[in-house]
Amino acid sequence: MLCAGVVRAEDPKAFKLTIDGVTVDIDPGEDIDVKLPSGKTSKVRLEHNDFATFSGGTFSFVHPSNYSVTRTDLGDGIAQYLMASALGTLVVVQKYDEMNPVSLNQLMLQEMTRETVQAGGRLTQQPTTRKLADGKELTGLKATVKTRTDSANFEIVGFGTAD
8 A cells, every 4th residue: 555655646747837936746626735935835726628729820729628739740831730539530730831722622531531432431522611710711522431330521621822
């Protein structure tokens, strides 16, 4: 039991919280006492908001806070942002600095559905648009790939300018 207590004390926490220069490790929902430089002890708690806003510089979106967004530099002025759920829902945003990505919608759909279609899945698609809060309209494709036991939905949309 003593050994388990020692191991538990060394468990890494998910976050570091700094108050007035005092840093403590903390997990969401945990209450801890923090002794501040003034000598005062304060009780603090870290909690998740239900939603968070991710900003990629020229775009942002609101998402459930229990998912994180990762960024990967794909080279040639292309950055990819990915958010995934444990159930397989993916949100992929690609930002192109030097080209208009709208012409890539069909290619992107083909790449995302290729293996399932080659294995016998049936792909149906139709044009779609999505209007953003700032008034921009994304254009693209909405598709479904159906197999004997499952179906997957895809929405590939883009926005670009001539420059």
